[in-house]
Amino acid sequence: MEAIVHTGRHFLQIPGPSNIPDRVLRAIDRPVMDHRGAEFAGIVKETLHEIRKIIQTSGAVVMYSASGSGAWEAAIVNTLSPGDRVLMFETGHFSRLWRQVAERFGIRVDYLPGSWHRGVVVEEIEAKLSEDKDHQYKAVLAVHNETSTGTTSDIFAIRKAMNRLGHPALLMVDAVSSLGSIEYRHDEWQVDVMIASSQKGLMMPPGLAFNAISEKAIAAGKTAKLSRSYWDWQEMLALSNNGFFPYTPSINLIYGLREALQMLLDEGLSNIFARHQRHGQATRAAVRAWGLGLVCQEPSEYSNTVTAVLVPEGHSADALRATILGKFDMSLGAGLSKLADKVFRIGHLGHFNDLMLAGTLAGVEMGLRLSGIPHTDGGVMAALDSLAPRSKPAPSVVEK
Numbered sequence: 378m379e380a381i382v383h384t385g386r387h388f389l390q391i392p393g394p395s396n397i398p399d400r401v402l403r404a405i406d407r408p409v410m411d412h413r414g415a416e417f418a419g420i421v422k423e424t425l426h427e428i429r430k431i432i433q434t435s436g437a438v439v440m441y442s443a444s445g446s447g448a449w450e451a452a453i454v455n456t457l458s459p460g461d462r463v464l465m466f467e468t469g470h471f472s473r474l475w476r477q478v479a480e481r482f483g484i485r486v487d488y489l490p491g492s493w494h495r496g497v498v499v500e501e502i503e504a505k506l507s508e509d510k511d512h513q514y515k516a517v518l519a520v521h522n523e524t525s526t527g528t529t530s531d532i533f534a535i536r537k538a539m540n541r542l543g544h545p546a547l548l549m550v551d552a553v554s555s556l557g558s559i560e561y562r563h564d565e566w567q568v569d570v571m572i573a574s575s576q577k578g579l580m581m582p583p584g585l586a587f588n589a590i591s592e593k594a595i596a597a598g599k600t601a602k603l604s605r606s607y608w609d610w611q612e613m614l615a616l617s618n619n620g621f622f623p624y625t626p627s628i629n630l631i632y633g634l635r636e637a638l639q640m641l642l643d644e645g646l647s648n649i650f651a652r653h654q655r656h657g658q659a660t661r662a663a664v665r666a667w668g669l670g671l672v673c674q675e676p677s678e679y680s681n682t683v684t685a686v687l688v689p690e691g692h693s694a695d696a697l698r699a700t701i702l703g704k705f706d707m708s709l710g711a712g713l714s715k716l717a718d719k720v721f722r723i724g725h726l727g728h729f730n731d732l733m734l735a736g737t738l739a740g741v742e743m744g745l746r747l748s749g750i751p752h753t754d755g756g757v758m759a760a761l762d763s764l765a766p767r768s769k770p771a772p773s774v775v776e777k
C-alpha cells in the first residue's frame with residue numbers, strides 16, 4: 378500500500394494544544410540566554426506584567442515549567458494541609474483529574490456528582506457550604522471551562538454564593554481552557570488561586586503553567602502544612618519580582634509567551650471574547666443542522682472554546698476521527714473517560730479565524746458522509762450563515 382502523503386497544513390482542531398502563530402514560533406526560535414542576566418530578567422518582568430492584563434489581576438502570578446497539571450498540584454500544596462476538606466462539583470473529566478490530584482495529597486474531597494451535561498450547579502455548592510457552619514471546607518475547587526464536555530461554569534456566581542454565606546474557604550479555579558478565550562476576571566470574581574497553562578488560549582506550545590494568587594491564598598500558604606519544594610510560591614515570588622526564578626526557567630517558551638501576549642493584547646480582550654463567541658455559535662449551528670447532539674445541555678453554559686458532539690448510538694466517534702485524520706489531515710479531540718468513542722470534540726480556540734472554522738467544519742461534514750453516520754447535510758452552510766448572515770433582500774424585492 379502506498380503511504381498517504383498529506384499536502385498543505387495539518388488542521389489541529391483539538392481543544393489544546395492549539396495552533397501556534399508563526400510569530401510565536403519565530404520568537405521561540407532564538408538562542409537561549411543567561412537566565413540570571415539583566416536582559417532575560419527584563420523579559421520576565423515584562424511577561425509577568427502583560428499576562429496580568431489577560432488574567433485581569435493586579436495580584437501575584439507565578440510561572441512554572443510544567444503542563445497545567447503542575448499548576449493544579451501547586452495550588453493544592455501551597456494552600457492546604459493533610460486531611461483538609463475541600464468542596465468540588467463534578468463537571469467532567471478534568472474535574473475528576475483535579476480531584477485525584479487533591480486526594481493523592483491526603484485532601485478529603487467532597488465531590489458533588491454531576492451529569493457531565495452542564496456546569497457547576499451553584500445552588501448545590503451553596504447548600505453544602507451553608508451546612509458547613511464551623512467552616513470545615515478550606516477551599517472550593519471549580520473548573521471554569523470543562524474541556525471534556527464543552528461547558529462553561531459561572532465562577533462569579535460561586536463567589537457570590539460564598540460571600541452571601543460569609544464562608545471563608547479559598548476559591549480555586551481551573552481556567553486552563555478559558556484564559557485568553559472566554560471572559561475570566563480574576564480580581565473582580567475574587568478568585569484566590571487560578572490555574573492556567575500555555576497550550577490553549579495562550580496560543581503557545583505546552584510547557585508553561587501559571588497560578589494567579591490572592592493575598593488571602595498567600596497568607597493561607599504560610600500556615601499550610603503540605604510539603605512542597607518545586608512548587609513553593611514563597612521562593613518563586615521572592616525572586617520573580619526581579620525577573621528571576623529559583624531554577625532554570627523555560628527560556629525559549631518565555632520568548633514565545635511574550636510574543637503571544639503581545640498578539641492577544643493587540644487584538645484586545647473584548648474582541649478576543651467576541652471572536653470566540655462567534656466561532657462557538659457557528660460551530661453549534663453546524664452541529665444542530667447536522668442533527669447531532671451537543672454534550673452540553675444548558676445553553677447559558679455553552680463553551681466558546683470547545684464543542685463536544687455526540688455521535689448517534691451504534692456509531693464510533695473514534696472511527697470518525699480516524700477517517701477525518703486519514704482523509705483530511707485534521708485532528709479532532711477524543712471523547713474522554715466515560716464519553717470515549719461516543720463523542721468527538723472540536724477545538725475552536727486560540728489562533729483561529731472564520732476560514733479555519735469553515736475548513737474544520739467542512740472536514741467534519743465530509744467525515745460524517747464517508748463514515749456513514751446518519752446526519753443531515755448543511756452544517757457547514759448553517760455555520761457560514763451564522764458567520765456571515767445573508768443580507769435581507771432589498772425592500773423593493775420583498776414588497777408586492
Ligand SMILES: *Cc1c(COP(=O)(O)O)cnc(C)c1O
Nearest residue numbers: 444445446471522524553554574
Ligand atoms: C488541558 C486542561 C488541563 C491541563 O492539562 P495538562 O495536560 O496538564 O496541561 C487542565 N484542566 C483543563 C480544564 C484542561 O482543559
